[in-house]
Amino acid sequence: MSILVDEHTRVVVQGITGREGTFHTQRMLDYGTVVAAGVTPGKGGNQVEGVPVFNTVKQAVRQAGVNASCIFVPPPFAADAIIEAASAGLDLIVCITEGIPVLDMVKVAGFLRNRKTVLIGPNCPGIISPGKTKVGIMPGPIHTPGPMAVISRSGTLTYEVVDQLTRIGLGQSTCIGIGGDPIIGTTFIDHLKRFKQDTETKGVVMIGEIGGTAEEEAADYIRDTFDKPVIAFIAGQTAPPGRRMGHAGAIISGGEGMANHKIKALQAAGITVAMDLGTLGKTVQEVMEKG
Amino acid sequence: MSILVDEHTRVVVQGITGREGTFHTQRMLDYGTVVAAGVTPGKGGNQVEGVPVFNTVKQAVRQAGVNASCIFVPPPFAADAIIEAASAGLDLIVCITEGIPVLDMVKVAGFLRNRKTVLIGPNCPGIISPGKTKVGIMPGPIHTPGPMAVISRSGTLTYEVVDQLTRIGLGQSTCIGIGGDPIIGTTFIDHLKRFKQDTETKGVVMIGEIGGTAEEEAADYIRDTFDKPVIAFIAGQTAPPGRRMGHAGAIISGGEGMANHKIKALQAAGITVAMDLGTLGKTVQEVMEKG
């Protein structure tokens, strides 16, 4: 099993004719992802890597039967792309785009509330169920199927963690980058709820960072309702307040979002927090062996 | 049983200090409705007919435990009042106000989509479950408990029909005026679905009029899924096209909304359509006796 994506996922790549869109379409195809359509307005009728291009997501749905989208369009057009995909009835939208204005995402989040469409991202690497499919930009080969779920606000930091897991023989059920922006489609808790139901998943690695209170909220949820082992890591203990650390969402402001506070909240909820990234894999192994 | 309202309904009257608000608060109290609060901004702390007045619906919910609203505020402020009530978490909103701009209702309808709050109206007489409660402005005494549900786009026309039903001994489970505007919170079908589940309801009188296609849509629904007798009446057979007949929604336009078309659709769905208002009660009686 896996959550949200599997071998039945049929992907449309929005922005497929752009540099990144084309590159990662190729990578997804290589991984075995069913990329059934692409969308670039005005480029309908063309092909990219053998994938048919449509002018609108609606047409891609009707003619290629896609049910998930992977979005690479530039920030000024990303909100439009997300809402187009949701309006076309897709189940899952993965938005890779970084740099979307916050108020655009406020609008998107308001639009998606109470709808069936699940948005992952934006400003995220996407989602992968190793051995089945990847919808996103993470390097495929470092992943291997197995019992660990990974949920992360980061990109490369996640690759680092996954790589460690794979090297010590801990495969992954599904890895999700939820995105580094202040407003994202789905949070730790949204996915923890799904992993709770997923019988393949035996434990969860949660990678947080400074900014916001999502980790604290997840800690509460885990303490109250989550029954599988969780190992957490929080990046940014040395980050100064008031500065945006690369990710739009990684900022300590108004006394909120400090790494220490998050770590304390997680520990108070009984969650093992790895303090050293270099040995995170080992920490996970120890916790999982204890069971 | 009844739908949407019963003796547990606790009503807040928005616009309680206005002329109509005060008048109908008195009438509702007379009928036995639990009017537990009123709202008029700036008048918090006062009382109207013994009912405490609050400045906001939120305060009324917190301090008086209301779960339904009856709105009498003037058209320019009605959309705000509806959204305020929905945001405060009420289950049911009855909006009496006539003359709300269409685009205000477009906004309200968009806001309410996929939310739990049910809106009846606007431009409607409200809802009554005879013997239990009335939330609205219909004359109470003409109603009596019984097996007939009434759903209507009209006000006084409904009173006329209910009066006939009561006189021939056919009481009512719940009567709902859904409102005469082009955009209303709930349609015939929304309530038919509820009446389908309501064991007290043995048959439905449906009162439509020119404009829109709600009756045609209801006809399809009834034909496909509704298993209780339905008697329909359509007002406006002599109405000229292109003119708004009192109700903002009662207009034949673009070849749509003609009474004949509605009557045909209803008849084609196997629904008895009463052609003569004067003997509608009798028609209902005949259909119900046939079973």
Place this chain on the structure above:
Amino acid sequence: MKLHEYQAKDILGKSGITVPSGQLVTAADQATKATQIINGPPWVVKAQIHAGGRGKGGGIRLVQYPYEVVTATESLLGNKLVTPQTGPDGIVVNQVLIEEGIEIDREYYLSMVVDRSTGCPTMIFSPAGGMEIEETAATSSELILKEHIDPTAGWMVHNARNLIYSLDPPLPVGAIRPLMSVMGSVYKIFMTLDCTLVEINPLAVTKDRKVYALDAKINIDDNALYRHKELLQLDDTREKDPLEQMAEKYHLNYIRLEGNIGAMVNGAGLAMATMDMIKMAGAKPANFLDVGGGASEDMITKGVEIILKDRRVKAIMINIFGGILRCDVLARGVVAAARKTGIRVPLIVRMEGTNVEEGRAILRDSELKFFVARDLAEAATLVAKQVS
């Protein structure tokens, strides 16, 4: 409220939509000057009335010479124009719009309305430009493309793309961007001005891929006019029925019809049903009149007066089911009207509901001559009898 074509085009133009250059004239002697200012030949001379179907009624003339502009203007101004939508009496033309003629490559239809079933502002687009949309709907509905705009998201560019890329044959590439911009502007106008209709038909694409609004209709939501004071001055009331205008002043819902039975009812649904009953009884309603729920004594009086101003009225039926409107208020209003102007025709009264006894007593104690009907059926029969 309906706007004239020239008013609608003024609004479109200010929103960045290209419209032909034109000049409004209200006297034939202004026409010559107009031809000097406006590009031509050809010119288009267009009667400015609120009814549609002007082309079929001869209200739109394409002409090649300046003197033809003048004669066309002369022949329209001050005369009645009959179109499929004006009724047989026609409407007097008070204003004429003189425009440059545009050479059309392709014609489309574009409009925006609120779709009642979904509750969404909806853009309608069709390659069947120049035809009435009802006609297209009846004969080739597959040519009608609709895009519902979710009000929680508002207009987004993909809404335009969904319409434009559904065209077959496709829109000329060069026209895509200008058309997208037109669509966005139409949505903005619709929402900003509380429109019930914005229609551009035909929307023309020229050989050089310019997009023109050749004809335009804008209707405004009357209920929203309070927040568009600037639009009130655009209301041309000269085409309105004088009795309807009077009723509007007193906040009465009155619509003049062709029959001879005046009707006064509270509630729109009951009023329509009452008209239907009059018809079924073999007579014809002279009007729709809903005095509404909150009618005062004075409004009732005014209502009776307006009904009686229609000289065709041979009898009046009053049908009141008292709810908010109390029967005693109704009765007092009727009595006051009788005192003030006299009631020259038979009066049939059917009352039920709130304070019905007081109402009946007031009528009984007045010097008014009237028939009381026990129920609706009897009321209709009584009315029909008076005029048969």
Place this chain on the structure above:
Amino acid sequence: MKLHEYQAKDILGKSGITVPSGQLVTAADQATKATQIINGPPWVVKAQIHAGGRGKGGGIRLVQYPYEVVTATESLLGNKLVTPQTGPDGIVVNQVLIEEGIEIDREYYLSMVVDRSTGCPTMIFSPAGGMEIEETAATSSELILKEHIDPTAGWMVHNARNLIYSLDPPLPVGAIRPLMSVMGSVYKIFMTLDCTLVEINPLAVTKDRKVYALDAKINIDDNALYRHKELLQLDDTREKDPLEQMAEKYHLNYIRLEGNIGAMVNGAGLAMATMDMIKMAGAKPANFLDVGGGASEDMITKGVEIILKDRRVKAIMINIFGGILRCDVLARGVVAAARKTGIRVPLIVRMEGTNVEEGRAILRDSELKFFVARDLAEAATLVAKQVS
């Protein structure tokens, strides 16, 4: 992007919010003239720097005589102001705002931000005016009122009422309408200008129930600046770190810190985690530098150059987990930087992921001196060793 107080007040004023009349001066000799134009005494002389806490640092002076305005202006302009938010070095004051003093009856706090948990624009209102909101949150959080604005409905009047009628003691009745209007304007400014913060603190109510914005902060979402070209000219870059400005030009996420280990990482999360590792290994990061996913060879070169411009840097750690950014591109960029400027400090490289072998080969084949770490743990230890 942060706006200065005077810029923020200009925007508020244009939206109909009352602000004290004032004058910006950049030289002390303009101060006298300012006192002649602006109502007073008293006057308020306010240093215009981006950091908060100016009051505590002596950056806001209330004075009674024109000569005091001049001396206050003189003492501020050109000098460094140290506040709790500037750091110990302080910030040079280049501009001073001279304002009329307003007699305050009551003070409130009003701001608008996007609430991350709900994803809603959220108005924060408090009777604890004049205090930093963090302080109020820490000491008396019950005084902080929040109203989430549903983005699908937008601002509605009841949002203002929910806040205002939660006050205890209540707002003076006469101030309710003006405050509602201020709140509506704040929302509009926030949404229209893509703000991340609009803050009015204190928001003053006078005895005659006027509502004044006495201090104001506006921050703009950098990601949205592309659609607010008119705001770009308000960017006062004089307070920014020169290396950060240079990095910005090359689209590099560089933040200068206090330590001596330069760091170059791809990905913000990994960059933060790398900084944390450096600290745990006993050293201190000199910077945050995320070269991002799509970095080109040239950007890598520029990144190395910028790191080296910080003379405190004693060693550089490069930590790359190749994903979109390929290790060979990274390696080429580093080699180019070395050729161009020389690399005067030890270089510790840790690479994994896409094209890692090619990347290692490029480094190996260069004349560059560097240490290769097998894993993160080793990298950190190597780095710490270089500076211990």
